[in-house]
Amino acid sequence: QVKDVTGFFPDELLNQNEEVIGCPDCMNEGGLLIQYSANGSLKSWRIDQMKNNLPEYLHGLMEMENEKISLINILKTVSNLR
Template identity: 70%
Template sequence: MRKIILGILTIGILLSCNGDDDSEINIDEQNFLIFGHFYGECGGEGCIETFKLTDKSLFEDTVDDYSGQDMKFIELQNDVFEQVKNLTNFFPNELLNQNETVFGCPDCADGGGLFIQYSENGNIKSWRIDQVKSNVPEYLHVFMDKVNEKIALINE
């Protein structure tokens, strides 16, 4: 009888530990693109916008941490994903070969900056890019435009 009661208690404890908050999604995929913009001298929700794009979904960061270190993502609707899923087609491969992680002086003159993080098979690289195109290499310009375009689409 003790074994039955002990078994029932054990199962009950295990089931009660599985009550996670479903509003946040833990993403364990190794291939993704995080993109966003940040503006230091700014007020409101749109000052820091960060998104995570995988091959199947789009997620939005709910923390809006300026440093990009503390991010928690929630999944956005599929129609929004459909509007931005091709962003990776514009990612400049030259960026992967750069030793620099900062281009220009992001948000130094209140012009804002882009935060980009790319992961392929768990190998993560991050960059901060000045929004002022004259301060960054030309090969980044089309990608910068697309990132800003996709953020605008998401925020419509």
Template identity: 60%
Template sequence: MKKIILVLSVIGILFSCSSDLNETDINEQNYLVFGHFYGMCGGEDCVETFKITNSSLYEDTIDDYSGLNMEFIQLNDNKFEQTKDLINFFPNQLMNQDETFFGCPDCTDGGGLFIQYSENGNVKSWRIDQDKNNVPEYLHEFMDKVNEKIALLKD
């Protein structure tokens, strides 16, 4: 009888652990933050930052130009559906770069993109000049997609 109880307990623990893993497939450790910033600007649209996971989209409510202070609120599923494919355009080459700045983001008041990628708690961040002449070509398509998604979310 004790062996049966022990076996049932172990099975129960295994099932509870596996269901927890399924629920937390994507969490605080796996996400993409994307946004734009403009220093010589006025109004709500100057700094827009979003965070996307496998299942949800969030918007930053702080709008801090530095990108250091962010607090996110979840957006509706319709907005998530409009942006969920952005991760497919993320250039993997970026993960191998030692550089964290590309071009001179917002130096000539042209704005910049803020990108942060986290995989299993390994977080990397970049600032990218909006002027494509100042950044590597492999970033161009991703930059277009980031700007496209931000425009969709602002409407």
């Protein structure tokens, strides 16, 4: 259920030269580390969790990533209960 992440990946991010977007974890809100690998090239970004600090094109990606992280945490919790 987490394999559909690439469908949400904005082209604008691939053209982004800055590796830090916003101010990840400046206010203890955490941040996202996003990595994209294609054709032997790896790109990485640290992204703020506060929408007000992000360009609008990243809002959907951030929401989707947080949903996937929550799903993984739920599955891990269920697995630990067994």
